[in-house]
Amino acid sequence: QTKMQIAIDGPASAGKSTVAKLVAKKLNYIYCDTGAMYRATTWKALQMGVSLDDDQALGKMLETMELSFKPNEPEQLVFVDGTDVTTAIRLPEITNNVSLVSAQPSVRKNLTERQQQIASEGGIVMDGRDIGTTVLPNAQVKIFLVASVHERALRRFKENQAKGIDTPLAKLEAEIKARDYKDSHREVSPLIKADDAILLDTTSLDIAQATDEIMKIVKNTE
Ligand code: C5P
Numbered sequence: 001q002t003k004m005q006i007a008i009d010g011p012a013s014a015g016k017s018t019v020a021k022l023v024a025k026k027l028n029y030i031y032c033d034t035g036a037m038y039r040a041t042t043w044k045a046l047q048m049g050v051s052l053d054d055d056q057a058l059g060k061m062l063e064t065m066e067l068s069f070k071p072n073e074p075e076q077l078v079f080v081d082g083t084d085v086t087t088a089i090r091l092p093e094i095t096n097n098v099s100l101v102s103a104q105p106s107v108r109k110n111l112t113e114r115q116q117q118i119a120s121e122g123g124i125v126m127d128g129r130d131i132g133t134t135v136l137p138n139a140q141v142k143i144f145l146v147a148s149v150h151e152r153a154l155r156r157f158k159e160n161q162a163k164g165i166d167t168p169l170a171k172l173e174a175e176i177k178a179r180d181y182k183d184s185h186r187e188v189s190p191l192i193k194a195d196d197a198i199l200l201d202t203t204s205l206d207i208a209q210a211t212d213e214i215m216k217i218v219k220n221t222e
Helices: 016-027 034-048 055-064 098-102 105-119 131-135 149-163 169-185 207-221
Strands: 005-009 030-033 067-070 077-080 124-128 141-146 198-201
Touching: 005 016, 005 131, 005 207, 016 030, 016 124, 016 207, 030 034, 030 105, 034 055, 034 067, 034 077, 034 098, 034 105, 034 124, 055 105, 098 105, 098 169, 105 124, 105 131, 124 131, 131 141, 141 207, 149 169, 198 207
Parallel strands: 005 124, 005 141, 030 124, 141 198
Antiparallel strands: 067 077
C-alpha cells in the first residue's frame, strides 16, 4: 500500500485542520498544518519588529528561524526557535495580520520548501491554501473544502465561546471575508481550487460526515 500525499485546501475556518487531523489519524499518516507555519512566521516578525510587508527582511529572518511541531493531544505543539507558540499564533493579532506576511514571495518560497521536505516521503495529510496547486502538485488526493461564510463564522463563534473569547458573529463574518479576499487575490500562489481537486462543501456536513467523505475519496484512490 502506497503512502500517499493528501492535500486539503480551502478558505479560512472551513474545518480543514479538524478533518485533516482525523483523516491522518485514521490512515496513520503525518498531519501538517501549513497555516501554523505562516502564523509562526508572523509571530516572530512581530516579536522582532520586522515589518510585515518587508519581503527581503522576512526572507532573511526565515533563513535562520527554527520551526518545529511536536505531537500532542488535542492539538500538536508549534515551536519557533525553541519557544512554544501554540497558543500565541491563534490570537486575533496574528490571525488578522497573517495574510500580509503570507503574500510575501520570499516567505512563500521558504515555507513551501520546508513543506515539500516534510511531505517528501508521503504518508501525509497537509492542509493550507496552495497545497494542491503549488506545494504538492502531484498529490494523489486533492480536496478543496468550502462552506458558506455564515456557517464558517458560526463555527468559529462556537469555538471562541468555548475558549471564553467574545467576538460578535458579524465581526467574525467580516474578518473571514477579509482574509478570504486577501488570500484569494495575492500575486503568488493565491487560494484557488486546483483543476484536479475535488470540491467538498461542508456547509451542511458535520465533522464526522466531512471526514467520511474524504475517506471515501481516499479509498477510491488507493
Ligand atoms: O489555515 P490558517 O487559517 O491557520 O492559515 C492562516 C493564514 O496563512 C491564511 O489566512 C493564509 O494567509 C496563510 N496560508 C497560506 N498558505 C497556506 C496556508 C496558510 O498563505 N498553504
